[in-house]
Amino acid sequence: MHPPTHPPVNRYPGRVSEQTRFRGDIDDIHRPYTAADDRYRRLGYRQVGQSGLYLPPISLGLWWNFGDNIPFDRQRELLRHAFDSGITHFDLANNYGPPYGSAETNFGRMMREDFRPYRDELIISSKAGWDMWPGPYGDLGSRKYILASADQSLTRMGLEYVDIFYSHRADPDTPVEETIGALDTLVRQGKALHVGISSYSAQRTAEAKAVARSLGTPLVIHQPAYSILNRWVEDGLTGVLRQEGMGAIAFTPLAQGLLTAKYLADGTAERAQQRSSLPNRRLSDAALSALRSLDTIASERGQTLAQLALQWVLREDVVASALIGASRPAQAGREPGRAERSGVRHRGAGADRRGQRRDRRRPLGGVDRTVSEAVVLDRVHVRAPGKINVFFEVGGPGADGYHEVASAYQAVSAYEDVWAEASDEFTVEVDGSVDVDAVPLDESNLAVRAARLLAAEIGWPDGVHLRIHKGVPVAGGMGGGSADAAAALLACDALWGAGLPTGDLLAVASRLGADVPFALMGGTAVGTGRGDQLSPALARGRFDWVLVTSRQGMSTPEVYAELDEYRANPAPYVPAAPERPAVFPRCCTRCGRGMPGCWRPPRTTTSPRPRSACDPSWTT
Numbered sequence: 153m154h155p156p157t158h159p160p161v162n163r164y165p166g167r168v169s170e171q172t173r174f175r176g177d178i179d180d181i182h183r184p185y186t187a188a189d190d191r192y193r194r195l196g197y198r199q200v201g202q203s204g205l206y207l208p209p210i211s212l213g214l215w216w217n218f219g220d221n222i223p224f225d226r227q228r229e230l231l232r233h234a235f236d237s238g239i240t241h242f243d244l245a246n247n248y249g250p251p252y253g254s255a256e257t258n259f260g261r262m263m264r265e266d267f268r269p270y271r272d273e274l275i276i277s278s279k280a281g282w283d284m285w286p287g288p289y290g291d292l293g294s295r296k297y298i299l300a301s302a303d304q305s306l307t308r309m310g311l312e313y314v315d316i317f318y319s320h321r322a323d324p325d326t327p328v329e330e331t332i333g334a335l336d337t338l339v340r341q342g343k344a345l346h347v348g349i350s351s352y353s354a355q356r357t358a359e360a361k362a363v364a365r366s367l368g369t370p371l372v373i374h375q376p377a378y379s380i381l382n383r384w385v386e387d388g389l390t391g392v393l394r395q396e397g398m399g400a401i402a403f404t405p406l407a408q409g410l411l412t413a414k415y416l417a418d419g420t421a422e423r424a425q426q427r428s429s430l431p432n433r434r435l436s437d438a439a440l441s442a443l444r445s446l447d448t449i450a451s452e453r454g455q456t457l458a459q460l461a462l463q464w465v466l467r468e469d470v471v472a473s474a475l476i477g478a479s480r481p482a483q484a485g486r487e488p489g490r491a492e493r494s495g496v497r498h499r500g501a502g503a504d505r506r507g508q509r510r511d512r513r514r515p516l517g518g519v520d521r522t523v524s525e526a527v528v529l530d531r532v533h534v535r536a537p538g539k540i541n542v543f544f545e546v547g548g549p550g551a552d553g554y555h556e557v558a559s560a561y562q563a564v565s566a567y568e569d570v571w572a573e574a575s576d577e578f579t580v581e582v583d584g585s586v587d588v589d590a591v592p593l594d595e596s597n598l599a600v601r602a603a604r605l606l607a608a609e610i611g612w613p614d615g616v617h618l619r620i621h622k623g624v625p626v627a628g629g630m631g632g633g634s635a636d637a638a639a640a641l642l643a644c645d646a647l648w649g650a651g652l653p654t655g656d657l658l659a660v661a662s663r664l665g666a667d668v669p670f671a672l673m674g675g676t677a678v679g680t681g682r683g684d685q686l687s688p689a690l691a692r693g694r695f696d697w698v699l700v701t702s703r704q705g706m707s708t709p710e711v712y713a714e715l716d717e718y719r720a721n722p723a724p725y726v727p728a729a730p731e732r733p734a735v736f737p738r739c740c741t742r743c744g745r746g747m748p749g750c751w752r753p754p755r756t757t758t759s760p761r762p763r764s765a766c767d768p769s770w771t772t
Contacts, residue, residue: 185266188236195238198472200399203372205315205346207275207473209466211241211401217479218258219249231262233481235270243375243401243475244309245279245320246301252284256308264310274315278305279350279375281320293323293331302338317344318375319360322352328359336369348373350403354388361396371398378402378471379411380446380464387535390470391563395675402465405474411461415440416447449649467651532572534643536635536671537563538624540697546715548729555712556681557666563674564697566624568635570599572643575617578604584622586701591626591633602637602664603644609660610650618643625701629711631667638671665708 197206212234218227231242248255256278267274280301283291290297302317317338319331335347347369349360357374364371374393376385382404393400406412415435435443443457450460465474543560550556580600582591591597595604603616618640624632641661645652652660654672661668670677679685706714719729 184269185232187232187270191236191238193238197240200373200401200472201393201470202397203346203370203399205275205372205399207241207401208239209473210239210462211243211275211473211475212239213243213403213475213477214255214259215245215248215477216250217477218244218255219251220254220258221250222479224258224261227258228262228266230478230481231259232266234478235267235274240273241275241277241401241473243277244305245282245318246305247282247284253304253308256305260309260311276309276311276314277316277318277348278302278309278314279318279320280305281318281323281350292321293319293326293334295330295334295337298331298334299337302343306343313343313345315344316346316348316373318348318350318373319352320350322349322356328356329363332360332363332369332371333367335371336364336367339369346370346372348375350375351377354392357389357398358392358396361392361398373472374398374400375403375475376400377404378465378468379405379407380461381407381410390468391674393470398470399472400468400470401473401475402471403475405465406458406461406476408477410435410443411446412458413447413456416444416457469654531574532643532647533569534572534639534646535567535569536639536642537674538566538568538630538632538635539563539667539670540630545730546712548719549712549716557679559679560676561667561670561679562676562695563670564630566630566699568624568632568639569621570636570639570643571619572603572640572647573617573619574647575615577615577617579615580618580620582620582622584620586622586625588622588626591620591622597636598633598664598668599636599640602640602660602668605660605663606641606644606650607648609656610648610652612644612648612650616644616647625699627707628699628701629708630699631671634665634667635671637661637664637668641668641672 195208195210197208199206212231217230234242242259244256244259246253246256263271280298281291281293284297284301288294289300298319302314306312306314317335319335322328323331332347335344338344339347347364348371349357352360352374361371363369374389376389378385378400379402385400385402390400392398409415446460447457450457453460455463462474462476465471539561541559542562543558545558547556578595578600580593580597582588582593582597595601599618599620603618606612607615620636622632622636624630624635626632638661641657644650645657657672658669661672666679666681670679
């Protein structure tokens with residue numbers, strides 16, 4: 153027999169026992185945080201525009217859940233979980249809290265105690281632009297406010313520099329040169345590696361980038377609000393960003409919780425925090441119905457509504473990251489998710505294979521497209537630009553009857569608007585601010601042909617009704633019909649939920665006509681082959697064109713036929729067909745410098761040489 157055991161007895165009154173003194177179940181407060189070894193195996197990282205900056209597809213914003221209203225241990229748990237999940241970008245601003253500044257102060261403590269060894273792995277950003285302190289220098293975009301705010305933010309966070317510092321909003325009174333100049337100073341002082349802007353319009357963004365370029369400032373990123381319910385950025389901003397080589401990070405991609413499961417039951421939700429920007433009333437029946445429709449689509453794709461919403465934002469290749477807020481660690485580790493199925497009813501086998509390919513390729517792009525209505529599966533609106541050929545050279549006809557060309561295209565702010573609505577048949581109606589009498593309304597309409605071709609490509613069994621509002625002159629060489637076709641492709645792709653990659657859409661577009669791929673791409677580009685082999689070209693500044701329309705016009709086939717006839721009966725003012733068309737190099741050089749484009753003068757002519765924007769004697 154073993155002798156009975158008894159708990160240790162404290163034989164010395166006033167002293168603790170040895171077992172009590174040396175307890176081993178207490179956390180070691182000196183043990184540092186160690187990040188997960190597999191943190192870089194969970195997410196891919198996406199390039200920000202044409203810069204060397206890369207962001208995770210999901211970034212964490214510290215707007216509301218990192219102030220003094222939230223226990224510090226919960227904040228720490230959330231931030232650690234995010235970094236362990238591969239989220240390397242933390243986004244702050246001077247007035248994040250509440251109260252103002254407290255989010256940066258709390259983040260600074262976590263940097264000091266947890267993340268200091270990982271500083272070089274993190275992308276940390278802050279901003280100034282909204283109200284921060286009383287008086288005229290505590291708001292908007294003055295040089296004094298931005299520089300003072302940046303210094304205060306660095307002090308609160310205990311950092312020597314931030315990776316990105318933003319102008320949080322455009323200042324309607326302060327010149328953009330002063331605001332961007334202040335950001336430039338931060339870079340030159342070593343207080344910011346890159347700078348960005350937030351909530352700037354397309355025009356204001358182009359102006360800011362032009363100033364930054366002249367100063368040599370690394371203005372590389374724009375932070376706009378963007379979600380499937382808020383698509384204002386598609387009305388020109390994405391085109392400017394792509395043309396300027398900038399990227400975007402979308403904030404409120406989940407529409408502050410609307411695009412999650414919170415509201416699906418009865419249109420109300422109990423929120424972790426009450427924010428003034430969120431309505432307290434119940435959602436309308438129409439809004440609730442739309443959210444439930446989106447949730448149904450997500451379920452068919454094997455996703456949650458939040459995953460669908462995030463993946464939808466990230467389909468836009470100019471968007472490098474989606475910026476989310478989180479109140480629980482599970483939300484911070486939320487991934488966009490990948491659809492195992494296309495989620496679209498009545499899809500054929502070929503379409504299902506394409507849906508699997510979509511997981512491995514970059515999603516849909518498009519430079520100057522603008523999708524302005526977020527009505528799912530009922531109606532989609534797409535805007536596509538017309539174009540100017542700032543240079544155009546035509547070779548002889550080939551065996552297939554097509555001519556090899558060399559062209560410098562530039563998109564202009566004359567647009568074609570196309571609405572696509574679900575229908576059993578393929579139909580089209582046309583109106584516009586230009587004369588549309590010559591536009592066909594039958595199967596020969598290029599937009600109808602585009603819709604039919606896409607339907608055949610993805611195995612779609614139904615039709616579509618297209619309504620076209622034309623703003624590009626008809627038969628004027630400005631690619632209005634091609635813009636219609638490009639818009640129809642994008643509208644039907646969205647309406648039918650195909651989600652084709654850019655490369656596949658461009659391949660379909662090239663089968664419709666030489667100008668259709670450029671209408672998808674927009675911006676400025678050099679086209680060779682039949683004009684559909686495109687290479688983006690640098691174009692700086694603003695280009696103003698004066699268009700003089702005529703009551704008479706010629707279709708593209710008529711123009712080429714007329715040219716062939718002239719070449720068959722040579723005249724002194726008609727040059728022979730070049731053996732291999734090529735864009736005049738000086739034309740691209742001048743466009744790259746922000747100077748007007750040109751046409752190349754004939755190589756042999758007895759008529760006076762036409763004056764062009766490339767002529768050294770040209771004056772404006």
